[in-house]
Amino acid sequence: MPAETIRFTLDGREVAVTAEPAEPLANLLREACGIQGVRVACSRAVCGACTILVDGEPAASCAMFAYQAEGRAVETVAGLSQPGQALHPLQEAFARHAAFQCGTCTAGFLMLAKALLARHPEPDRATIAEWLSSNICRCTGYGAIIAAVEEAAAMMRAEKMA
Amino acid sequence: MRASAHGLIATTIATAPRAELRRAASVPEALDLLALPGAVAVAGGTDLCAQYNEGAQPARLVALDAVEELRGITVAADEIRIGALTTHAAGSTSAPLRAALPGFPEAWAMLANPRVRFRATIGGNLMARRTRYEMSLLLTALGAELRFAAPGGGVVAASAHDLWEGRIPQPALLHHIAIPRRRGARFTYQRALRPQLTLALHLHDAGGLAAIGTEWLRPVALPPDDDTLSALPGSFADPVISHWYARRAGATLLRRAREALDAR
Amino acid sequence: MDGLQVVGRSVRRTDAAEKLTGRATFTTDIALPGMLHAKLLRSPHAHALIRRVDASRARAAPGVHAVLTRDEVPPGLMAVYGYFIKDQPIVATDRVRHVGDVVAAVAAETEAQAVHALSLIAVEYESLPVAASIEAALAADAPELFPEAPVGVVPAYGEGARGALRPARNVCFEFGYRMGDHSAFAGCDHVFADEFRFSRMWHFHLEPFVSVAHARPDGIEIWSSNQNPFPLRKEIARIFRVPENAITIRVPFVGGGFGSKNNCKTEPAAVLLSMLSGRPVRLALTMEEGFLTNTQHAAILRLRTGVMADGRLVARQSEVLLDAGAYSDASPLVAEKAGYRVAGPYRWQHVDSLCRCVMTNTAPAGPFRGFGGTQANWASESQVDMIARRLGLDPFEMRRRNLIALHEPFMPGESGVDSDLLEGLEVVVRELHRPAREDGRRRGVGFAVGFKDGGGVNKPAQARVKVSTSGDIYLGCGTIEIGQGARTALPQVVAEILGAPAHRVRALPVDTDHTPFDQGTNASSGIAVMGQAVQRAATAVRDQVLAFAAGQLGCDAAELRLEDWHILRGNERLPLAPMVMRHFGGTGFEFTADGFFKPEADHHAPLEARCVYWEIGWAAAQVAVDEGTGQVTVEQLVVAGDAGRAINPLLCKGQDEGSAVMGFGQAMFETMRFDAQGNLLNGEPLLYRVPLAEDLPGRLVAITLEQGHGPGPFGAKGLGEGAMLPVAPAIANAVQDATGARVTELPISPERVLRALDAAKTTPGHDAIQPERTPA
Numbered sequence A: 001m002p003a004e005t006i007r008f009t010l011d012g013r014e015v016a017v018t019a020e021p022a023e024p025l026a027n028l029l030r031e032a033c034g035i036q037g038v039r040v041a042c043s044r045a046v047c048g049a050c051t052i053l054v055d056g057e058p059a060a061s062c063a064m065f066a067y068q069a070e071g072r073a074v075e076t077v078a079g080l081s082q083p084g085q086a087l088h089p090l091q092e093a094f095a096r097h098a099a100f101q102c103g104t105c106t107a108g109f110l111m112l113a114k115a116l117l118a119r120h121p122e123p124d125r126a127t128i129a130e131w132l133s134s135n136i137c138r139c140t141g142y143g144a145i146i147a148a149v150e151e152a153a154a155m156m157r158a159e160k161m162a
Numbered sequence B: 001m002r003a004s005a006h007g008l009i010a011t012t013i014a015t016a017p018r019a020e021l022r023r024a025a026s027v028p029e030a031l032d033l034l035a036l037p038g039a040v041a042v043a044g045g046t047d048l049c050a051q052y053n054e055g056a057q058p059a060r061l062v063a064l065d066a067v068e069e070l071r072g073i074t075v076a077a078d079e080i081r082i083g084a085l086t087t088h089a090a091g092s093t094s095a096p097l098r099a100a101l102p103g104f105p106e107a108w109a110m111l112a113n114p115r116v117r118f119r120a121t122i123g124g125n126l127m128a129r130r131t132r133y134e135m136s137l138l139l140t141a142l143g144a145e146l147r148f149a150a151p152g153g154g155v156v157a158a159s160a161h162d163l164w165e166g167r168i169p170q171p172a173l174l175h176h177i178a179i180p181r182r183r184g185a186r187f188t189y190q191r192a193l194r195p196q197l198t199l200a201l202h203l204h205d206a207g208g209l210a211a212i213g214t215e216w217l218r219p220v221a222l223p224p225d226d227d228t229l230s231a232l233p234g235s236f237a238d239p240v241i242s243h244w245y246a247r248r249a250g251a252t253l254l255r256r257a258r259e260a261l262d263a264r
Numbered sequence C: 001m002d003g004l005q006v007v008g009r010s011v012r013r014t015d016a017a018e019k020l021t022g023r024a025t026f027t028t029d030i031a032l033p034g035m036l037h038a039k040l041l042r043s044p045h046a047h048a049l050i051r052r053v054d055a056s057r058a059r060a061a062p063g064v065h066a067v068l069t070r071d072e073v074p075p076g077l078m079a080v081y082g083y084f085i086k087d088q089p090i091v092a093t094d095r096v097r098h099v100g101d102v103v104a105a106v107a108a109e110t111e112a113q114a115v116h117a118l119s120l121i122a123v124e125y126e127s128l129p130v131a132a133s134i135e136a137a138l139a140a141d142a143p144e145l146f147p148e149a150p151v152g153v154v155p156a157y158g159e160g161a162r163g164a165l166r167p168a169r170n171v172c173f174e175f176g177y178r179m180g181d182h183s184a185f186a187g188c189d190h191v192f193a194d195e196f197r198f199s200r201m202w203h204f205h206l207e208p209f210v211s212v213a214h215a216r217p218d219g220i221e222i223w224s225s226n227q228n229p230f231p232l233r234k235e236i237a238r239i240f241r242v243p244e245n246a247i248t249i250r251v252p253f254v255g256g257g258f259g260s261k262n263n264c265k266t267e268p269a270a271v272l273l274s275m276l277s278g279r280p281v282r283l284a285l286t287m288e289e290g291f292l293t294n295t296q297h298a299a300i301l302r303l304r305t306g307v308m309a310d311g312r313l314v315a316r317q318s319e320v321l322l323d324a325g326a327y328s329d330a331s332p333l334v335a336e337k338a339g340y341r342v343a344g345p346y347r348w349q350h351v352d353s354l355c356r357c358v359m360t361n362t363a364p365a366g367p368f369r370g371f372g373g374t375q376a377n378w379a380s381e382s383q384v385d386m387i388a389r390r391l392g393l394d395p396f397e398m399r400r401r402n403l404i405a406l407h408e409p410f411m412p413g414e415s416g417v418d419s420d421l422l423e424g425l426e427v428v429v430r431e432l433h434r435p436a437r438e439d440g441r442r443r444g445v446g447f448a449v450g451f452k453d454g455g456g457v458n459k460p461a462q463a464r465v466k467v468s469t470s471g472d473i474y475l476g477c478g479t480i481e482i483g484q485g486a487r488t489a490l491p492q493v494v495a496e497i498l499g500a501p502a503h504r505v506r507a508l509p510v511d512t513d514h515t516p517f518d519q520g521t522n523a524s525s526g527i528a529v530m531g532q533a534v535q536r537a538a539t540a541v542r543d544q545v546l547a548f549a550a551g552q553l554g555c556d557a558a559e560l561r562l563e564d565w566h567i568l569r570g571n572e573r574l575p576l577a578p579m580v581m582r583h584f585g586g587t588g589f590e591f592t593a594d595g596f597f598k599p600e601a602d603h604h605a606p607l608e609a610r611c612v613y614w615e616i617g618w619a620a621a622q623v624a625v626d627e628g629t630g631q632v633t634v635e636q637l638v639v640a641g642d643a644g645r646a647i648n649p650l651l652c653k654g655q656d657e658g659s660a661v662m663g664f665g666q667a668m669f670e671t672m673r674f675d676a677q678g679n680l681l682n683g684e685p686l687l688y689r690v691p692l693a694e695d696l697p698g699r700l701v702a703i704t705l706e707q708g709h710g711p712g713p714f715g716a717k718g719l720g721e722g723a724m725l726p727v728a729p730a731i732a733n734a735v736q737d738a739t740g741a742r743v744t745e746l747p748i749s750p751e752r753v754l755r756a757l758d759a760a761k762t763t764p765g766h767d768a769i770q771p772e773r774t775p776a
């Protein structure tokens, strides 16, 4: 299958990547786009370690093909904050609560939480638990992640007010 | 893993030879493309990736995204039509659907998780033909029809049961699902015991139907008043639960389902 | 306060920036120029002879650089591995022993090419009868997995303990421990015999088993997702007959292990393929393959416990059968621990334990968080509760009368237990709220004490601390950052001792060439064992620096203190950097010291060395039971661990919470399901269920106690496994409290509960099992 030019926005920038359209999107992001933070763990859309946002919606990039990114806005962990600049409130809250341990699921949870807070700026516990149940963390037992998301929500609301 | 007499090989989407991508723009075109050797339809892709892990290596991917006809929910006087490409997220939050069939979108909202629901479609859920997926159970209780695109235009209907029996047209392009509208229809899904056992109950003024299933077994339709689940076939047992348990706990679920609907 | 500046604070994890931005490097991310990708062909049979392997077509397939079957294993290599028993081949030779056993491997330019080539390999099997469970493998007519004895050793044991290889058909190892006299049973008022079953979990580490190996004529370089690179190096050296100093093993961040990533997994095949191809080779397993690579031990545990009418425990005889799977892996070690720990933390006159590793045609079982302790605690803490109820005693009172007191030895010759067991139990029980809701479900509470020896047996550790001229500190030690936060907590110990802020200490990457020796990141030994080596290294460096400064200042080192790379003398605060350059020259110097720790060998101790510390976890659970379906809802789960001293309280909490949730998964639903033919029915992540956020108990509280009796730095002990141990029995005990129904088999599934409810109704009283009376 010949390669095509696949255009999409990646973390806010327009990109044109030469790839086979049926290439797995996670591979494309890791290899052609150099985003190591997109981690593939279960490779069948279950664990969510590879979660990215596509037009703001969370998706397992291991279960997507390159063509499905065409014309879309793709967001990854690499765009959450810029090197040398302040971390995103979610990253900051995850750091404060030690809401990660081994680090494999972390980027996926950050992206999932970003989508959650975009829809529910003031989520209750049940909504957080429901959303976070999209992904698997085997280390933390989730308590720290839930707490971090709650705190990030408060920080982001405060930032908006300011 | 891909299995043969010689051994098992752990495959994934990343280890498969690169497929050829074909983008379908219309139903007839999709049907033509699906007739090509080694072609598979791609909707949300959330199940297809698992098929790769199980050894599938499709030669052609037929992208359905652009086939607008497969989208949308319409509520007609006699039936509700749900396009095959309707995602769990869209279906479970559809206001017209909620108005037409109370309880069903709520049940739909219980499936999978928020991340998956954005991409997973009702068509993919059914066509994956996995006992683990619940839409066929819900549709069994609703007595819904699966309508497949017919080669010369129009549709061919099948039941959820036909799907399990493989009695569907080939190439199969699920077009939409049609749920007959019944007076006084209400619906509940008892899912708290999942993954052991779940039960859907559909009641309307002229009667109703229950459906029971597990992660491992095809759904079974039951009369809504079969309090001891006497109609449950003796083979209804799986690696997790015995037949004894299915009947005992199933009877409780049925009773609770009725109470839930009575309370509405 | 205690004057500590860094220890005891929840400083930010040192890996936060890397892991939260996605920049952290794991073995999965390693890519070398010219690197090939390997895939494996695995047995579709649980037990079969291999009649023929023909890989000729695979060799000619596009992109293929190496094919490995039994025919390519270089003659003279002993291409088998294992901890005590070398029984697992890199690729199968004459037979396969479980579904998923490795039959062949291919290294090609892409994984897709490797998969294609594997599909061209023809293998003829002749199937053999299958023994897929403990019972099947012990049956008189069971097929034998190893008709010929593999090479194996029995470790040295101390007083009362013994081990034996192949004591029975399909049993690769047994461990026995005996203390006191059997006649103790005769004096008991009651003897209760109960059987418990323990299901098998999968670790579900998210980073797969993955290695990259590069074998060159002058040496072998390996990157691996591995918990114990030094023992791995030894094993690779033995297999490939190369000197250890020709092997370098590098371990980047490890993306979760929970025990699975000890010793050889993907490494030997990657090395061999690299030797055959002359290229670097990456072998990454999928999650489905992970399920077939290493698992927890399922178990049958039979306890006979003698008690006095007042609840005093007197004697316990136990038989523990572990399902070791098809290869021994760490099973002998797990057996030792399960057999030793099954007595529980109680005062006994007589203990007689036997634990056997039963070989079955299922995936090999190995180390798993809890390491035999989870199995032992499930049975022991269930039975103690059952006995209390049978005697009409309050289960708390029962434990109060029998728990080992602080500093009392667990067994003769052992170290004293360094936690106040009763205090911890009181803490968790008190923390439970009274259940408020009334909705027709039955509610009850249960609790348990989790107990295991911690820190490994006779485990040595070394560490090195260096300080540069400008006061930047390096910590070299082999503890792998696997998520537990070792590279945050150990630097805190160093910083505290050197009077430096935590951020000045950098934990160096681990490679076996430069990192001081360590036996492995396991047995909750990071703080209690490695921590002591680190503490000694840091103390030695500090003393060097102070001695140097004293020399420079012409005073006694005892007058000086170190603070943020300044020397404090009275009211003076002198910067060290200029002092160093004055003496060593402008290019500066590094102060360096090593630290070493190992418990003393001691033949009086049953396991040949006294236990370094005791890892304790307490749990109290409150459940609601739906009598219509048997479904148990854990409304509250309170766990506590004893950190001795929490070096970093936030990390301690994370360990206890994660551990508790793993125990919760085991209690409620996690289990690998093998059929009688040895097929794993749920070997993928959707059917094998792990806890998700919405599965959590309504209220989950993890308490870190700091009882202050640990042997580690500043009184610290280890954490990480303890809180998992008591969770399942606490929940089962709560179910009985709520309903009178006793579940003795994990997981506590709705069906098991419903059956137990029925049994409790037909046999009024507390449970269905009748006490066995010993004739006086």
Ligand SMILES: Cc1cc2nc3c(=O)[nH]c(=O)nc-3n(C[C@H](O)[C@H](O)[C@H](O)COP(=O)(O)OP(=O)(O)OC[C@H]3O[C@@H](n4cnc5c(N)ncnc54)[C@H](O)[C@@H]3O)c2cc1C
Pocket: A044, A045, A046, A047, B040, B041, B042, B043, B044, B045, B046, B047, B048, B049, B064, B070, B084, B085, B110, B111, B112, B113, B116, B119, B120, B121, B122, B123, B124, B125, B126, B127, B128, B132, B133, B134, B135, B172, B173, B174, B175, C686
């Ligand atoms: C983590 C996770 C959790 C889940 N949990 C649940 C759950 O709790 N309950 C539940 O019911 N399901 C669950 N699912 C399953 C999920 O609902 C299905 O994966 C999804 O509905 C499939 O839809 P898709 O659009 O992604 O299908 P795809 O992956 O695109 O396709 C699936 C199959 O259907 C075929 N197909 C798709 N559309 C058509 C069509 N219109 N005509 C003909 N063939 C078609 C494809 O060729 C393919 O063979 C879960 C899935 C995941 C990954």
